[in-house]
Amino acid sequence: MSDQPSAFAAALNLVLTLDPQLGEIVALSLRVTLSAVAVACVIGLPIGAALALYRFPGRQVVAVVIAALMGLPPVVAGLFIYLLLSRSGPLGDWGLLFTPTAMVIAQTLLVLPIIITLTRQVVEDLWAEVGEQLRSLGSSRARAIPTLLWDGRLSLLSGVLAGFGRASAEVGAVLIVGGNIAGVTRTMTTAIALETSRGDLPLALGLGLVLIALTIALTASAHVIGAFSRRLGV
Amino acid sequence: MVNRLFAALFACLIALPAVAQERFITVASTTSTEQSGLFTHLLPKFTEATGIEVRVVAVGTGQALRLGENGDADVVFVHDTASEEKFIAAGFGVDRKPVMYNDFVLVGPANDPAKVKGGQDISKALAVIAKAEAPFASRGDDSGTHKAEQRLWKDAALTPAAPWYRETGSGMGPTLNTAAAMGAYALTDRGTWLNFKNRQGLEIVVEGDRRLANPYGVILVNPARHAHVKEADARAFMDWLTGPAGQGAITSYTINGEQLFFPDAHAAN
Amino acid sequence: MRAEPSILPLSLKGVGFRHGGQTLLTGVDLTVRAGALTIILGPNGAGKSLLLRLAHGLLEPTEGAVEWAFEAPRRRHAMVFQKPVLLRRSTLANVTHALALAGTPRAQRVAEAVAALDRVGLAGLADRPARVLSGGEQQRLALARATASRPDVLFLDEPCAALDPAATRAIEEIVHALHAGGTAIVMTTHDLGQARRLARDVVFLNRGRVVESAPAEDFFAAPQSPQAVAFLNGDLVW
Numbered sequence: 228m229s230d231q232p233s234a235f236a237a238a239l240n241l242v243l244t245l246d247p248q249l250g251e252i253v254a255l256s257l258r259v260t261l262s263a264v265a266v267a268c269v270i271g272l273p274i275g276a277a278l279a280l281y282r283f284p285g286r287q288v289v290a291v292v293i294a295a296l297m298g299l300p301p302v303v304a305g306l307f308i309y310l311l312l313s314r315s316g317p318l319g320d321w322g323l324l325f326t327p328t329a330m331v332i333a334q335t336l337l338v339l340p341i342i343i344t345l346t347r348q349v350v351e352d353l354w355a356e357v358g359e360q361l362r363s364l365g366s367s368r369a370r371a372i373p374t375l376l377w378d379g380r381l382s383l384l385s386g387v388l389a390g391f392g393r394a395s396a397e398v399g400a401v402l403i404v405g406g407n408i409a410g411v412t413r414t415m416t417t418a419i420a421l422e423t424s425r426g427d428l429p430l431a432l433g434l435g436l437v438l439i440a441l442t443i444a445l446t447a448s449a450h451v452i453g454a455f456s457r458r459l460g461v
Numbered sequence: 462m463v464n465r466l467f468a469a470l471f472a473c474l475i476a477l478p479a480v481a482q483e484r485f486i487t488v489a490s491t492t493s494t495e496q497s498g499l500f501t502h503l504l505p506k507f508t509e510a511t512g513i514e515v516r517v518v519a520v521g522t523g524q525a526l527r528l529g530e531n532g533d534a535d536v537v538f539v540h541d542t543a544s545e546e547k548f549i550a551a552g553f554g555v556d557r558k559p560v561m562y563n564d565f566v567l568v569g570p571a572n573d574p575a576k577v578k579g580g581q582d583i584s585k586a587l588a589v590i591a592k593a594e595a596p597f598a599s600r601g602d603d604s605g606t607h608k609a610e611q612r613l614w615k616d617a618a619l620t621p622a623a624p625w626y627r628e629t630g631s632g633m634g635p636t637l638n639t640a641a642a643m644g645a646y647a648l649t650d651r652g653t654w655l656n657f658k659n660r661q662g663l664e665i666v667v668e669g670d671r672r673l674a675n676p677y678g679v680i681l682v683n684p685a686r687h688a689h690v691k692e693a694d695a696r697a698f699m700d701w702l703t704g705p706a707g708q709g710a711i712t713s714y715t716i717n718g719e720q721l722f723f724p725d726a727h728a729a730n
Numbered sequence: 731m732r733a734e735p736s737i738l739p740l741s742l743k744g745v746g747f748r749h750g751g752q753t754l755l756t757g758v759d760l761t762v763r764a765g766a767l768t769i770i771l772g773p774n775g776a777g778k779s780l781l782l783r784l785a786h787g788l789l790e791p792t793e794g795a796v797e798w799a800f801e802a803p804r805r806r807h808a809m810v811f812q813k814p815v816l817l818r819r820s821t822l823a824n825v826t827h828a829l830a831l832a833g834t835p836r837a838q839r840v841a842e843a844v845a846a847l848d849r850v851g852l853a854g855l856a857d858r859p860a861r862v863l864s865g866g867e868q869q870r871l872a873l874a875r876a877t878a879s880r881p882d883v884l885f886l887d888e889p890c891a892a893l894d895p896a897a898t899r900a901i902e903e904i905v906h907a908l909h910a911g912g913t914a915i916v917m918t919t920h921d922l923g924q925a926r927r928l929a930r931d932v933v934f935l936n937r938g939r940v941v942e943s944a945p946a947e948d949f950f951a952a953p954q955s956p957q958a959v960a961f962l963n964g965d966l967v968w
Contacts, residue, residue, distance in 0.1 A: 314532035360815035365805040365831045406518035424634030426659035460862040
C-alpha cells in the first residue's frame with residue numbers, strides 16, 4: 228500500500244506535536260482500562276483465591292463457567308451492559324449510558340473472568356506448596372487469602388497484564404456503551420474504528436501504532452519489575 | 462515501596478472526569494452524518510451561542526431511532542422519512558422539523574464494467590448494472606442510506622441478489638472500502654464520499670437525479686414517554702438548527718469548496 | 731516460661747489412621763509431659779511423620795483421640811518440617827507473619843520477631859529475602875518462626891535430613907536451648923547418632939505400630955524388641 232510511509236509519518240507527527248486531541252483520547256483510554264483492571268482486581272483476586280481454597284458443591288462448574296467467560300465476545304458484553312444501563316432498562320435512572328463509567332463497567336465484565344481464573348490457578352498451586360505450613364501456624368483458609376495473594380504477586384501480575392491487554396484491545400463493548408462521543412467517550416480503539424470507516428487509513432494506522440506502543444511499554448515495565456523481583460528473590 | 466507507587470498511580474487514573482457537570486443534550490444521529498464532518502463544523506457554533514454541549518452518538522439510522530425509543534437520547538437527527546414517520550406515529554417522537562438535504566451518488570470502479578458512467582438516470586443505471594451482473598456493494602445494515610438504496614431498486618422494479626450483489630452489513634465507510642477493494646459499484650451519500658480517502662480508483666458515475674435527494678429531519682424524543690428528556694435544551698437545539706443561524710451554518714459547510722448540505726427548513730430564508 | 735498454664739500433657743489414646751483402604755497407623759498410646767524430649771525412631775514408612783501430623787492436628791485420626799490438657803484459644807504447639815516452607819518476603823516478615831497468626835498485638839511483633847531471630851542466630855539477616863538464605867539458615871528461620879510465640883510443644887519432622895553436619899549441629903543446639911527454656915520437644919529422625927545425642931525418651935515405631943517405648947538410656951542400652959535390636963544394629967527391619 229503506497230499509504231504506508233505516510234501512515235508512519237502521520238503517527239509520528241501526532242505524537243511529536245503532542246496533538247491535544249490525541250492526548251485526550253489516549254488519556255481516556257488509559258483511565259477507562261486501568262480503572263476496569265483495578266476494579267476487576269479488587270473483586271476478582273479474593274474471589275479467585277476463595278475459589279481455589281474452598282470446596283463446595285458445584286465448585287468445578289463455577290470454575291469452568293468463569294473460565295469460559297474469558298472468551299466472552301466484547302460486543303456481547305457491551306450489549307448486555309447497554310440493556311442494563313439504557314433508560315428503558317433496570318438501571319436507567321442512574322444515567323450512566325454514554326459515559327466513561329459505563330465503559331469501565333463493561334470492560335470490568337471482560338477482565339473479571341481472566342483475573343478470577345488466573346488467580347485461582349496461582350493460589351491453588353501456592354496452597355499445595357505452603358498450605359500445610361500455614362495451617363501449622365494456625366492460619367484459617369480465610370486468613371490465608373491475603374497471604375497467598377501477596378506471596379503469588381509475581382505470577383498474578385501476568386494475569387493482571389492479560390486482563391489489561393484484553394481491555395485495551397477491545398472496541399465492541401466501549402463502542403456500544405460509550406457511543407464514541409467526541410471528547411467524551413472516544414477511546415483509541417473507537418477512534419481507530421471511526422477513522423478506518425472514514426477511509427482515513429493513515430490516521431487510523433497512526434493511532435494503532437500509538438496503541439501498540441503504549442501496550443508494549445506497559446507490558447515491558449511490568450515484565451522488568453517481575454524479572455527484577457525474581458532476581459532479588461524478593 | 463514499589464507497591465505504594467502502583468497504588469498512587471492507580472488512584473490518579475481511577476479518578477474519572479466528573480461527567481454530567483456540564484449542560485448537555487444527547488443527539489442520536491447517523492454515522493454518515495458524522496463522517497461528513499458536519500457536526501465538527503456545526504455544533505461548536507451552537508454551543509457558543511447557547512452554552513449547551515451537544516453529545517452525538519453516531520450509529521445506523523435503525524439504531525438511532527431505537528435509542529430514541531428507549532429514551533437514551535433527547536433528539537433524533539436522521540435521514541429516513543418513512544422510518545421517522547413510523548417513529549412519530551408510534552408515539553416515540555414529537556415535532557419533526559425538516560432541516561436539510563443532501564444527495565446520494567452512485568460510485569463505481571474506473572473501468573466501469575457496466576458502462577453507466579455519466580448517466581443522470583439512476584433507475585436506468587441500476588437496471589444496466591443488474592443486467593450485467595456487475596459487482597455492487599450494499600450497506601445491508603438497515604440504515605437510512607440502505608433503505609434509500611432499497612427504494613431505488615424497488616422503484617426500478619429490480620430485485621438484486623447474490624453473487625454480484627453483496628451486502629456488507631456495515632457503515633458507509635467500510636462499505637466504500639469494500640467497494641474499492643472489490644471494484645464494485647455502491648450508493649453513497651455525497652458527504653461520506655467527499656471525505657473518503659481510500660478511493661483506489663472509485664469515482665462518481667451517476668449523480669443529479671432528483672430521486673437521489675436525501676432529506677434530514679430532527680425529532681424531539683417524546684417527553685411524555687421519557688420524563689428525563691431535556692426538553693427545553695433539546696428544543697433550543699432544534700430551533701437553532703432550523704433557524705437562520707443553523708441553516709446558515711449548514712450552508713457554509715463545504716468540503717474542498719463544495720457545499721454538501723442544502724438547508725430545507727422553511728422557516729429560513 | 732509462659733505465665734499461662736501449659737497445654738501439656740498431650741495424650742494420644744489408641745490413635746490410628748486409615749487411608750485408601752490401608753491402615754497406616756494403629757493403636758498408638760503416647761503421653762508427652764512438660765520437660766519431655768521425645769525422639770520418635772523407626773525405619774522409613776513406619777508412620778513417624780504421620781504420627782507427628784496427627785499430634786499437631788494437621789490430620790484427624792480415624793480411630794482414637796488426641797487430647798491436650800485443655801483446648802487453648804490459640805495454638806500453643808508448633809511444627810518444623812523437613813523442608814522449610816517460607817513465604818516470598820523478608821526473613822523478619824516471615825516471623826512477624828507467624829506472630830500475627832498467633833495473635834500477637836501489632837506493636838509487639840517486630841520486637842518479638844527480632845528476639846526470635848536472635849535466639850537462632852539470624853538477627854543479622856533480618857532484612858534478607860527469606861528465599862535467598864542457605865538451607866541451614868532457612869531451617870533456622872523455620873525454627874525461629876515456629877517458636878516466636880513460645881509454644882509449649884515443638885514438633886520437628888526430620889529437620890536435619892537435608893542439612894550438612896555444621897547446619898545439623900546448629901539446629902541441635904537450638905533444640906537443646908529450647909528444651910532448656912521449657913519447651914517440650916517431640917522429634918522424628920532416622921539418624922541414630924542424633925537420637926543418641928538428644929533423646930530423653932524414645933518411641934520406636936515400625937509398620938504403623940509403637941513397638942517399644944522407653945527412656946533413652948534403657949532403649950539404647952537394652953532394646954527389648956527384635957525389631958529395635960535389628961534397627962540399632964543397622965539391619966533392615968521387617
